[in-house]
Amino acid sequence: SNDVFFFYYSGHGGASTSNAGIHSVSINSPSPYPNYYDRIWSIYHENAAYMKVHFDMFDLESGYDYVYLGDTDLHDWWYYERYSGYHSPFWSGWIPLLSDNKLYIRMETDYSYTYDGFSIDKYEVETYDGTHFLCSYDSLSNASNYYLDTLLDSKLDSFTCSNKFVVLDSCNSGGMIDEIQEIGRYVMTACKHDESSLEDPNLKHGVFTNYFLKSNSEAQDINNDGQISIEEMYEYISPNTISYSNSLGYSHHPQQYDGIIGESILNTDVANLNLTIIGNKLEYNFTLFGIGNILKLQIIVCDILENCNYKIKDLLLEPSSSSGFGSYDGNILLENSETINGYGFFVEINSSSLFRFNTSVSEDSDDDSISDIIEIMNGMNPISEDSDGDGLSDGFEFNTSSSPTDRDSDDDTLSDGDEILIYKTDPMNPDTDGDGFSDGFEVNYGTDPLDIKFTPITILLNWVGLAIIITFITTSSITFVKNNQKNKKIRSIRSFELKSESSSFESLNVQKIEKPKPKQYTTLRAPYSGKERLRPNAFSYTNYNYELQKTQLKDIIKYRMPPPNPRNSEAGIKSMLIATKGIELKKQGKIQESYNYLIKALILGVPEPLNSQIKSHLLYIIDETKNLTLTNQSHIPPQSTETNKIKCLKCGTSTGRTSKFCTNCGSKMIQLENSVQDQYEQSEDYKICDTCQHKNPKKNKFCTNCGGIL
Structure with missing residues (x-):
């Protein structure tokens, strides 16, 4: 307990939800809507976790006017989905909501062209x-x-x-x-x-x-x-x-x-400790904090100089709480003494690790380098230098391995003093040389307790071996005499040749078996991951040099990319550098490399307005490209048949051959060689692009060099 x-x-972690059905609602934008329009609507449903809405009418200027869906952070332009253009009636995706249980809809328009707007007639909701x-x-x-x-x-x-x-x-x-x-x-x-x-x-x-x-x-x-x-x-x-x-x-x-009464302190410690001596009485107060099992909580007082009197008080016998932790306040009276010349406070707690807190003030009456209080605490005699009488001082044994209160610490019949001072054996190991015979046994039988080869068994074997050798020599001598007499008449001496065949062994051929590699696996999506907010920097860039379907890639660019980072953040600065590199590669005609850099910039959360510009550009390229792959292909629209102008494939606007992007919609135009600087750059009737500092006619909406919004 x-x-x-x-x-x-x-x-x-997650929360389970259940479908709460489809409900009617009426949210309508002005029709036609005005320019420079920015308004937010909301739909509330009690205990709502996710919500999606049904647009029964949607007609906005494509690529310029948008409707955004999100939670309350939509006020700060954090959104989950956005729509533009003309659509037949459709359902949005599921939008995760925050604690206010509201779905927010925001509409923003630019300075030109207005259409009928949108209308929402119902919503579906999942509740916790x-x-x-x-x-x-x-x-x-x-x-x-x-x-x-x-x-x-x-x-x-x-x-x-x-x-x-x-x-x-x-x-x-x-x-x-x-x-x-x-x-x-x-x-x-x-x-x-x-x-x-x-x-x-x-x-x-x-x-x-x-x-x-x-x-x-x-x-x-x-x-x-x-x-x-x-x-x-x-x-x-x-x-x-x-x-x-x-x-x-x-x-x-x-x-x-x-639900725990009082403060909960996880760190084990002793606080506000006060120990005060008044004559033969010690007053104490302290607070013990923490968690764990209290093994020791004692206060010791002593009077060694006068009559070797001491007293130990175990505070665990009267704990301040069921756990032992809490505040303590009391006193200890040392009877039969007029004064206290030593005291100690000792705590030992088994918590996440072993916690010890010791403090003591006392003399060293026997000059063994251990204070009287410590000797009393550990069962030694505070007025004897060698409490167990083994020839070693208490201080030496206490600070090394042997016991100062046990004459023979390893029970091998040799005292600790004899083992250290005479035989050089280990007083804490009964068999120092590990030969199976205790040190005391070997000393008694005259063998070396430090030599594993010199044991009573080897002595016995030596005597037995000597007897066998003597017997063998005697027997061989008799046999030799008999054979010599038997073969006197044999003149020829037989010679024997000892042939030695050395067996050749092939080296052991161990076939190395490689550890099986982990099987390829598909990363599983977390519960409701399709509805979870994308975390900043949570999307890892791997390798986009593989074929993707249009819908998959568009879904990644529109919905899976992390939100833009602040311009002055480390991630924002890094992603802007990558985006700038991508724009430079696009100017050089390296379209494939440019796309990879631009996608990586989106993954890193490139700040606005580059974020929206890159997304719009990439989505347009995807829509206009057939059999899309991101490997060794680039999107180059067919060249216009006009001599001095080319026509935008998206909006049909005729643009000078020197333009890289459409001056009306910002779409990619064909790259031309031997371009000539337009006359407007000679005059003051132009706008400077904030991204690449290129000069553009004032009527342009997008930069003809980098495609940025002017």
């Missing part, structure tokens, strides 16, 4: 059903392996320990609180029940986990008790997590439930 259970989880779960990476493909909130609650119920701590860094983790909250439990989560929990490669952690780890050293001691409680850690974690996640473009809000 005194144990403490601590559970930390960082990984995938109250079930939340954790899903580790290996369970993503099988929903039956999800760790439901009810399962976590039952596991916590099965533990009999008094205090239980749960810290969760996962999406929708705040929804776990309603199910697992209970007296004796503390729960901290990275976000609310309807929010995602972000990660950031720069932190090498989740945002919440990063500040959870830092809180142990950076959180403030709000109540000035000398310790940082988990409640004070939360006061540091929450605002920092909200602030940092907001800088990534999406805010999530840590939550906590505190």
Whole structure:
């Protein structure tokens, strides 16, 4: 019951939803809509998790006027889907919502051309059903392996320990609180029940986990008790997590439930320790913080100089709480003494690691380099230099390996002093040379306890071997005499040739078996990943030099790319450099390389307005290209038959042959050799492109050099 259970989880999480049906709604833009129009509508549904809308009419200027769908962050131009042009009635995709349970629709138009606008007549909604779960990476493909909130609650119920701590860094983790909250439990989560929990490669952690780890050293001691409680850690974690996640473009809000009475301090420590001597009485007060199993909590007082009197008080016999942690205040009276000349305070706790806290003040009455209090604490005689009488001082044995209270520490019948001073054996090893005979046995039988080859067995074998040799020599001599007499008449001497055949062995041929390589696998999508917000920098660029279908590539460019980064951020600066490189390659006619750089810039979150410009350009190229691949192909529209002008394939506008992009719609034009600078560059009737500093006629909407919006 005194144990403490601590559970930390960082990984995938989610919330179950159920379909709440289709509902009628009426949202209409002005028809026709005006220029420079910017308005936001919203649809509210209680407990909504996802929502999609039905457009029964949609007619906007293609490529210039847009309708955006998103959550409340749409006010800051964070959106999930956007539409432009003319469409027959259609449904949008599922849009994940935030805690306000609202879907937002935003319409923005430019300065020219107006059409009929749009109309929304109904919406479909998915609502939370109250079930939340954790899903580790290996369970993503099988929903039956999800760790439901009810399962976590039952596991916590099965533990009999008094205090239980749960810290969760996962999406929708705040929804776990309603199910697992209970007296004796503390729960901290990275976000609310309807929010995602972000990660950031720069932190090498989740945002919440990063500040959870830092809180142990950076959180403030709000109540000035000398310790940082988990409640004070939360006061540091929450605002920092909200602030940092907001800088990534999406805010999530840590939550906590505190069902433990008083402060919960995870770090084991002793605070505000005061020990005061008044005559033969020691007054004490201190606070013991932390978690774990208290092995020792003692105070010792002594009077060695007068009459070798001491007293040990075990505070665990009268703990301040069931766990032993808390505040202590009392005194110790040393009877039969008029004064106290030594005292000590000793704590030992088995927590996440072994915690020891010792402090003592006393004399060394026997000059063995150990204070009297330490000797009393460890069972030694404070007025004898050699408590066990083995010839070694207590100080020597206490600071080495042998026991100062045991004459023969390894029970080999040799005293510790004899082993160290005479025989040079190990006083903590009964068989120093490891020959199977104890050191005492070998000393008694005259063998060497340090030589594994010289044992009583070898002595015995030596005597037996000598007897065998003598017997063999005697027998051989008799046999030789008999044979010599028997073969006297044989004159020829037989010679024997000893032939030695050496067997040749081939070297062992071991065939190396390579470790099987992991099978190729397809990355599985997280639960509801089709509805989750794209996290900044979460899309990894691999290799786009493979064939993609148009719809797949358009879907990636329109919906899978991370949102734009701020211009002054590290990722924003890096992505702008890559985009600039892509534009330069496009000017040089290296279309394939240019596309790869531009796509990589989008993946890294290139800031606006380059982000929208690159997307529009790439989407147009995809629509106009047949049998699209990104390998060794480039999009070059057919050349106009006119002599001095070429016609835009998208809008039909005739443009000078020197133009690289259409002056009306910004589409890619054919590259011409031997181009001549237009006369307008000689005059002041032009606009400078912010991206490439190229001069353009004032009537142009897009730069003829880089395609940027003017």
